[in-house]
Amino acid sequence: MSNPLSEEARVIPLRPAPGRPDVPDGAPAPPEPLWRDLVGVVLRRERQAQERTLKDVADAARISLPYLSEVERGRKEASSEVLAAAAHALGLGLGDLLALAHGELTRRTAGRRRPAAVPQRPATAPDRTYRGLCLAA
DSSP: OOOOOOOOOOOOOOSOOOOOOTTTTSSOOOOOHHHHHHHHHHHHHHHHHTOOOOOHHHHHOOOOHHHHHHTTOSSSSOOOHHHHHHHHHTOHHHHHHHHHHHHHHHHHTOOOOOSSSSSSTTTTTTOOOOOOOOOOO
């Protein structure tokens, strides 16, 4: 009886191959959103939803108005203390701000898919265990 398993080595990539399947060849991949942009969008959206002015929120957070404006526009990397103060001035906790920023990131990157680290077997393939040597580089 013949052995159904091949004697050839099977290569499973540990890292995704260069290039992305959702980006046509030759086209540059869109840049990842920056944290400061995501947080700025969330802070501005929340402030505007509450119909509050920059001055009102800046005063409540004890942040200068020009600095809060730059944070909202994604021009400044705010410290965690400044972000917490701005969030609290809007009635949010820091966790709420992080969750909203995560939602914004998810919304912006929804069309992008990470390639699977390990190729999935077709559902019709029988489950076979490879009993060969595994090398990683």
